[in-house]
Amino acid sequence: MSETPDPTPGPFPPSEAFTAQAVGQASLCEDAGADRLAFWAKQARERLTWSKDFDEVLDWSDAPVAKWFVGGELNVAYNCADRHVEAGNGERVAIHFVGEPGDEQAITYADLTERVQRAAGALRAAGVEAGDRVAIYLPMIPEAVISMLACARIGAVHSVVFGGFSADALRTRIADGEAKVVITADGGYRRGKPSALKPDVDEAVSGETSVQRVLVVKRTGEDVTMGDKDMWWDEALEAAEPVVEVESFDAEHPLFILYTSGTTGKPKGIFHTSGGYLTQAAYTNAVVHDVHPDTDVYWCTADVGWITGHSYITYGPLANGATQVMYEGTPDTPHQGRWWEIIADKKVSIFYTAPTAIRTCMKWGEEIPQEYDLSSIRVLGSVGEPINPEAWMWFRDVIGAGEAPIVDTWWQTETGAIMMSPLPGVTALVPGSAQAPVPGITADVVDEEGRSVPNGESGYLVIRDPWPSMLRGIWGDRQRYEDTYWSRFPDMYFAGDGAKRDEDGNIWVLGRVDDVMNVSGHRLSTSEIESALVSHDTVAEAAVVGAADETTGQAVCAFVILREESRENYAEDAAREELVQELRTHVGRQIGPIAKPRQVLVVDELPKTRSGKIMRRLLKDVAEGREAGDATTLADPSVMAQIQAGLKK
Ligand code: WTA
Numbered sequence: 157m158s159e160t161p162d163p164t165p166g167p168f169p170p171s172e173a174f175t176a177q178a179v180g181q182a183s184l185c186e187d188a189g190a191d192r193l194a195f196w197a198k199q200a201r202e203r204l205t206w207s208k209d210f211d212e213v214l215d216w217s218d219a220p221v222a223k224w225f226v227g228g229e230l231n232v233a234y235n236c237a238d239r240h241v242e243a244g245n246g247e248r249v250a251i252h253f254v255g256e257p258g259d260e261q262a263i264t265y266a267d268l269t270e271r272v273q274r275a276a277g278a279l280r281a282a283g284v285e286a287g288d289r290v291a292i293y294l295p296m297i298p299e300a301v302i303s304m305l306a307c308a309r310i311g312a313v314h315s316v317v318f319g320g321f322s323a324d325a326l327r328t329r330i331a332d333g334e335a336k337v338v339i340t341a342d343g344g345y346r347r348g349k350p351s352a353l354k355p356d357v358d359e360a361v362s363g364e365t366s367v368q369r370v371l372v373v374k375r376t377g378e379d380v381t382m383g384d385k386d387m388w389w390d391e392a393l394e395a396a397e398p399v400v401e402v403e404s405f406d407a408e409h410p411l412f413i414l415y416t417s418g419t420t421g422k423p424k425g426i427f428h429t430s431g432g433y434l435t436q437a438a439y440t441n442a443v444v445h446d447v448h449p450d451t452d453v454y455w456c457t458a459d460v461g462w463i464t465g466h467s468y469i470t471y472g473p474l475a476n477g478a479t480q481v482m483y484e485g486t487p488d489t490p491h492q493g494r495w496w497e498i499i500a501d502k503k504v505s506i507f508y509t510a511p512t513a514i515r516t517c518m519k520w521g522e523e524i525p526q527e528y529d530l531s532s533i534r535v536l537g538s539v540g541e542p543i544n545p546e547a548w549m550w551f552r553d554v555i556g557a558g559e560a561p562i563v564d565t566w567w568q569t570e571t572g573a574i575m576m577s578p579l580p581g582v583t584a585l586v587p588g589s590a591q592a593p594v595p596g597i598t599a600d601v602v603d604e605e606g607r608s609v610p611n612g613e614s615g616y617l618v619i620r621d622p623w624p625s626m627l628r629g630i631w632g633d634r635q636r637y638e639d640t641y642w643s644r645f646p647d648m649y650f651a652g653d654g655a656k657r658d659e660d661g662n663i664w665v666l667g668r669v670d671d672v673m674n675v676s677g678h679r680l681s682t683s684e685i686e687s688a689l690v691s692h693d694t695v696a697e698a699a700v701v702g703a704a705d706e707t708t709g710q711a712v713c714a715f716v717i718l719r720e721e722s723r724e725n726y727a728e729d730a731a732r733e734e735l736v737q738e739l740r741t742h743v744g745r746q747i748g749p750i751a752k753p754r755q756v757l758v759v760d761e762l763p764k765t766r767s768g769k770i771m772r773r774l775l776k777d778v779a780e781g782r783e784a785g786d787a788t789t790l791a792d793p794s795v796m797a798q799i800q801a802g803l804k805k
Contacts, residue, residue, distance in 0.1 A: 164545055164586065164587060164588065165545060165549055165587055166584070166585055166586050166587050167584035167585055167586050168552075168561075168584060168585040168587075169584040169585075170561060170580060170581050170582065170583070170584075170585075171559070174534075174561065174580065174581055175581040175582070177448075177581075178446055178579070178580060178581020178582070179442050179443050179446050179447065179448065179581075180442070180443030180444065180446065180579040180580070180581055180582060180595075181581065181582065182582050184443060184579070184582075184595040184596075185582075185595045187595070188595035188596045189595075192596060192598075192621065193213040193214055194213075195595070195596050196213060196214075196224075196435065196596055196624055197210075197213045197225075199435055199436075199438075199439045199596070199624075200224075200225055200228070200431065200432075200435040200624070203435060203438045203439055203442070203475065203476075204230060204235050204431070204434055204435060204438065204475065205230065205234070205235055205239050206228050206229065206230045206431075207229045207230055207231065207402070207404040208227070208228060208229035208230075208404060209227075209228060210225035210226055210227050210228030210407060210431070211226060211227040211228075212225075212226040212227065213225065213226075214226075214622060216622055219622075219647075220622075220637070220638060220641070220642045220649070221628055221629055221634070221637075222432075222622040222626055222628065223407075223408050224407060224408070224429075224431060224432030224435075224622075224624045225407040225431040225432060225435070225624075226407065226408075227407075228406075228407040228431050229404035229405060229406055229407065230404065230405065230407065230430065230431055230434075231308070231309065231402045231403060231404055231405060232305075232308040232309075232405075232411060232430050232434055232471070233272055233276070233305040233306070233308040233309035234309070234402045235434060235475050236305055236308075236470070236471065236474035236475050237250075237265060237268045237269040237272050237305060237474065238269045238402065240265040240477040241265050241266050241269050243477075245265055245449075245477055246264060246265050246266035246269075247264050247265075247266065248264060248265050248449075248450075248477065248479060249262045249263065249264055249479045250263055250264060250265045250267075250268045250474060250478075250479065250480070251263040251268065251298055251301065251480060251481075251482050252453070252479070252480070252481045252482070252502050253297070253298050253482045253483075253484075254481065254482070254483045254484065254498055254502075255297070255345060255484045255485070256344075256345035256346070256348070256483075256484045256485025256486070256489055257345055261298060263298055265477070268301075268302070268305075268474075270398070271298075271302050271393075272302055272305040272306050272309055273309070273398035273399050273400055274393040274394075274396055274398045275299075275302050275303060275305075275306035275393060275396075276306040276307075276309040276310050276398070276399035277393070277396030277397045277398045277399050278306075278371065278389070278392035278393050278395075278396040279306055279307065279310060279312060279337065280310060280396070280397075280399060281392065281395065281396050281397070282336075282337050282368070282369040282371065282387075282392070283336065283337075283368060283369070284307075284310065284312050284336055284337055285310075285311075285312070286310060286311030286312065286403075286405070286409075287311060287312070287313065287410065288312050288313070288336045288337075289312070289313045289314075289315055289333040289334060289335040289336060289413065290303070290307050290312050290313070290314050290315070290335060290336065290337045290338070290339065291314075291315050291316075291317055291326070291329065291330050291333065291335040291337070291338045291339070291367075292304065292307075292314055292315070292316040292317070292338075292339045292340075292460075293316075293317045293319060293321075293326055293338060293339070293340045293353060293356070293357060294316075294319060294339060294340060294341050294344075294353070294373065294460075295319050295341055295343070295344020295345070295346075295351075295353065295375060295484060296319075296344070296459055296460065296482060296483065296484045296485075297341065297344065297373065297375055297482075297484060298482065299339070299341070299373045299389065300316070300460045301460065301469065301470050301474075301482070303339045304316065304412070304460070304466070304470050305470070305474075307412075308411060308430075309399055309402075309403075310399060310403065311403065311405050311409055313333075313410045313411065313412055313413060314411075314412045314413075315329060315330075315333045315335060315412065315413040315414070315415070315425070316412070316414060316460055316461055316465075316466070317329050317330075317415070317461065318459060318461025318462065318748070319344060319353055319459070319461060320459075320461070320748045320749060320750055321461075321747070321748040322356065322744070322745055322746060322747060322748050323355075323356035323357075323359035323360045324360075324745070324746055324747070325423075325746075325747055325748055326356060326357065326360040327359070327360040327361075327365075328423070329415050329423070329425075330360060330361070330365065330366065330367060331365075331366070332415075332423075332425055332631065332632070333413050333425060333631060334366040335366055335367060336366060336367065336368055336369070337367065337368065337369045337370070337371065338357055338360075338361065338367050338369075338370045338371070339370075339371045339373070339389070340353050340354060340357045340370060340371070340372055340373070341353050341354070341372060341373035341374070341375040341376075341389075342354050342372060342373070342374055342375055342376050342377065342378050342380045343375060343376040343378055344375055344376065344484060345375075345376065345484055345485055346485065346486065346489075347485070347486055347489050348489050348490060350376035350378050352376075352378060352380075354372060354380040354381075355380075355381075357370060358381065358383070361385065367385065368385065369385050369387060370383075370385050370386045370387070371387055371388075371389045371392050372386055372387065372388055372389055373389040373390075374388060374389070374390065405430060406430070407429070407430055407431030407432065408429045408430065408431070408628070409429060409430045410427065410428075410429055410430075410628075411428050411429055411430045411433055411434075412427075412428055412466065413425045413426065413427050413428075413631050414426050414428070414462075414463055414466060414569055416463075416569040416570075416679055417672055417679045417680050417681035417684055418640065418672070418681060419640075419670045419671045419672060419681060419682075419683065422684075423681075423684070424630045424631075424633075424636070424640070425630055425631030425632070426463075426569045426570055426627050426630065426631075427627060427628050427629050427630065427631045428572050428625070428627060428628065429628050431624075432623075432624030432625055432626070433467075433471070433572050433573070433624070433625045434471055434475055435624045435625070436572060436573040436574075436596075436623065436624045436625035437467040437468070437471040437472035437475065437572070437573045437625060438471070438472050438475040438476050439573075439596075440467075440472065440565075440573045440574040440577075440594060441467075441468060441472030441473055441475075441476055441478075442472075442476055443579060443594070443595075444537070444563050444565060444574050444577045444579065444580070444594060445468075445506050445508060445535060445537060445563065446506065446534075446535050446580050446581065447473065447476055447478050447506060449476050449477040449478045449479070451505075452478060452479065452505045452506055453479050453480070453481065453502055453503050453504045453505050453506070453532070454473055454478050454479065454480045454481070454504070454505070454506040454508075455480060455481035455483075455498075455499070455502075455504045455506065455507050455508065456468045456469050456473075456480070456508040456509075456537075457483065457487075457495070457507075457508065457509045457510070457513065458508075458509075458510070458539075462569075462678070463567075463568070463569040463572070464508075464539055464540070467572060467573050467574075467625075468508060469482065472573070481498060481502050481504055483495075483498060487513060487516070487517070488520075492517075492520045492524050493524045493525070493527060493528060495517075496524065496525045496527070496528035496530060496555075497528055499528065499530055499532065499533065500528040500529045500530065500532075503532040504532055504533065505532050505533060505534050505535070506533075506534065506535045506536075506537070507533055507535070507536055507537070507555070508536075508537035508538075508539065509537070509538065509539075510538065510539060510540040510541065510676070510677040511538055511540065511541050511542070511543040511544070511547055511677070511709065512540070512541065512676040512677050512707060512708050512709055514538070514543070514547045514550065514551050515544075515547050515706070515707050516707055518546075518547060518550050519707065522550070522554045525554055525555060526554070530555060530557065531557065533555060533556055533557070533560050534560055535560055535561055535563065535580055536551055536552065536555060536556050536560045536561070536562045536563070537562065537563045537564075537565060538551070538562060538563070538564045538565065539564075539565045539566075539567070539677070540674070540676075540677025540678075541667075541674050541677050541709045542588065542664070542665055542666065542667060542709075543562075543564055543587075543588060544588060545587040545588040548562060548564070548587035548588055549587060552587075561578070561580035561581075561585060562585060562587075563577045563578055563579075563580055564577060564578065564588070564589065564590045564591070565577040565590065566590035566653075566663075566665050568651060569627075569679075570626070570627045570641070570651075571619070571623070571625065571626060571627075571651075572625030572626060572627065573625040574594060575593060575594065575597050575599060575619065575623070576590040576591065576592060576593050576594065576597070576599055576663060576665075577590055577591070577594055578590075578591045578592070579594070579595075586658075586660075586662050588664065589658070589662045589663065589664045590663060590664070590665055591662045591663060592661075592662065592663060593663075596623070597619065597621075597623055598619065598620040598621045599617065599618070599619055599620070599663065600617075600618050600619075600620055600648075601613075601614070601615045601616065601617060601618075601655045601656065601657045601663060602615050602616055602618050602645065602648070603615045603616075606618075606645040606646065606648060609657055610657070611657050611658065611659050611660070611661055612657070612658065612659050613656070613657060614654060614655065614656040614657075614666065615654070615655065615656075615657075616644075616645075616650065616651075616653070616654060616655070616669065617651045617653040617654070617655040617663070617665060618645055618648040618649060618650055618651065619648065619649040619651065620647075620648055620649075626649070652668055652669060652670045652672060653665050653666070653667065653668055653669065654666040654667060654668070654669045671683060671772070673700075673701075673702030673710050673712060674702065674709050674710050675702065675705075675708050675709065675710050675711060675712060675750065676707075676708045676709065676750070677709070678750050680702075680712065680747075680750070680751055682699075682700040682701065682702070682772070683700075684747060684751070685698075685700045685712060685714065685743055685747065685751055685753065686698045686699065686700050686714075688742065688743045688746035688747055688751070689714060689716055689739060689742070689743060689756075691742075691746065692738075692739060692742050693719075693722070694718050694719055694722040694725075694726070694735065694739075695716050695717070695718060695719065695739070696716075696717045696718060696719040696720070697716070697717040697762060698714055698715065698716045698717075699714070699715045699716075699762050699770045699772060699775055700712060700713065700714045700715075700753070701713050701715075701772045701775045701776045701779055702776075703754075703755075703776060703779035703780045704780055705754070711754040711755075712751065712752070712753040712754055712755075713753060713754060713755045713757070713775070713776075713779035714739070714743075714753040714755065714756045714757070715756075715757050715759050715762060715775055715778075715799075716739065716756060716757070716758055716759070717758075717759060717760065717761065717762060718758060726758065732758055735758070736756045736758070739753075739756050740752045740753055740756060755779070757778075757803060759798075759799050759802055759803075760798060760799075760802060761792070761795045761798055761799065762775075762795070763775065763784075763787065763790050763795045763796055763799070764790065764791055764792075764795075765789055765790060765791060766789075766791045768791075771787075771789075771790065773785065774787060774790075774796055778796075778799060778800065778803070784796040784799075784800065
């Protein structure tokens, strides 16, 4: 949690020219303030095409499970593809795909529609029916978006699993959602070489499984083993009868499940539905990113494996008929100017990325972006973690020529779409703060008792009223949904973040107040990593904390106690160092490389209270190189001294 530096630069009001052309005007706030439900009804009707209009805006009678746009019917894929062709924009590029090796595709809305129809046909041929679940485990290639829309077209529920997750993580997610089909690829390109995916799928669907068919996109051309269930994507599409008809689904028809880390070891299947989700994704993409579909080139650097990719690559921009860039690889392959080269080449005008990426580019040096023509940029966006004012200023000065507005967008997998953000044509920007809820949303900062805190004070971030793109639950576990989000404060959604309201009323998100870490904008659960560590033969107990890290926001630090019988084997430094590396790899295999601890410290004891709870706060002090704080409530107050002495050895 960073303190606000003093004096904070800004505020930076929008230029008159920007305001004059902005999609989001001050009148939005007035409309939403006058009648919130009527405001959302208007957004839903104006931004989406419904095959049947809705009769009621919100039904909250089964709270905290909301029904939005009750009685309405629509097809989400039609809204993201076909209707733009019908409106005469079939030749507009939907996706400029740039592969890491340099291959490119310009996919128009007409192409996209055709490919989605064929893919939907291939899913039907594989036995997928409305309501069935399909797991998608793909690199950042157009087929990822096409598969999601193909599911939506026939009412199937997709569950995208980030390609960087391990076979184990994939297996758990497939099992929890009982997926019938998996869509994957032989591999993708990562850091200059092919990185295989198919072997992980083979492992994840081996033995007892709900999966009946695996569709495999050929991307790298590397050898893969094709078993009984496997079928090449291209062949499946070719053989399929395209689904040209547009079936209507209820506004509350399930659209997708996306797993995210919670405070317990088991990932939560966050579950979203159709009409409300698409309304808020499209609305926020239009008014926050200021998308003008006929002139802008938009680029969101997220992976579709995360919610940002769902809402701001697949659903929001495509519902709006925007043109976007999709890039497969890493920002430094083959050189550290790759992103800026793509921006210059494709004339990207709206660029949405994460603070950790901005800080990494800062480290590489501003000479790198300065080599490229970035004059097309007119809006910048940030998401995933708090952006420190230094990174904010760098982003605006170096990438935005000192004038592009930056929208710092706060939201979550659970909220489905942006909840807090400045509006670039309205708000005077305060670097480092997400500032205020977007029109239509009622966010607040409250104290322990749920009372709004006055300006200048900190508390917990909550949402007071239901919103269209809110999660409808945790897949298969209503109780966990109520307990996690609705039990901390009566009648308020508890986001799990701490926040501060400054003297001017701007909201600053400070970071998680629970056992969830945020590493490079990725959510990781301390207990999930602890479970992975204790599943190793040598480990008796583990405690994991997120320690502040200059580049990644937080870094995973693990403290482990070895089993009695292992202690002797690892008494020597060299053996211990080898074990530490082995444990890091083990976590990478169990969860995925992003979860690998930066540090693993082997200790003899862990600091516990008399009731046996590990005091992570003290371990965090150690991990961040501070003297440990108050340890008087520990069962054995000398433990911290022992740990610190042990580490100095
Ligand atoms: C954090 C990502 C500060 C926050 C869209 C939240 C942020 C978690 C911001 C959700 C921001 C996201 N400023 N913190 N602009 N955006 N966060 O589910 O802790 O991957 O609870 O969704 O990221 O992460 P998730």
